[in-house]
Amino acid sequence: MSIKKIAFIVDKMPYKSETSRLALTHAIASQTVEIHLEDGENVEPVLAFIGAGVLNCLRNQKASETYGVTTLESHIKNALLTDIKVLICEEDVKKYGLTEDQIIMDAEDIGADMPSELVPFSTIMGEIESADHIMFF
């Protein structure tokens, strides 16, 4: 069994550019990566939001009504639905004056068991250090 851990680190805000959306779609693509790999090989994604990237994690996004595009909220919930570890930097959440009830902490409404986690930046650094590859979005 060979697993490679890829850390997807997002520090760009949502909607201003495509960047954070591409982070999410690439992370979720890990669910089908096995079709390109040998038996026993897989990729373990970890998705972490830091800096302005924590703004992707705001609840009640209205992009589908305003722009007619899927929300980053729906992508984050899909990531949780597919059991991707989602980490949100708690120092940066505080820095933006946000509270936990304003942040996507779970996706129970679509049947996900995996919650997201508000964690210190040091925890995210630990994930980065243990990753085989880092993708900085």
Next chain:
Amino acid sequence: MGKLTIGCFSSLVGSMTLDFAVKLAEAARKKGHDVDMWLSGNGTMLSKKGQRSFKDYSSLEKTITGLVEGGANVTACEACAESRGYHKEDVISSFGRKSMDWYLASCFSADRVLHIGGE
């Protein structure tokens, strides 16, 4: 020799980022390394054939085509390309078109990954 996977998310015109990525890929190939290039987001612009060369803008079609002929693997994100109107018939024939999981699989077997974000 090793394998280098380069993910490019930046546009061909409007920044010099793809120029850098292609030069890096050329240097790696010259040293005998395997190179996979993944074009996603605005980076899929590089996969469009029929690029006209102006001195004021980056023009990489000839360079990148030569790179593929020399053994590099260049693959564009199909969804990103389609959303920009770059259909299969519009893409340089030697380029691949795959879904995003291809990039992750390439990273799996890479010795180094250079992920070059977009604007």
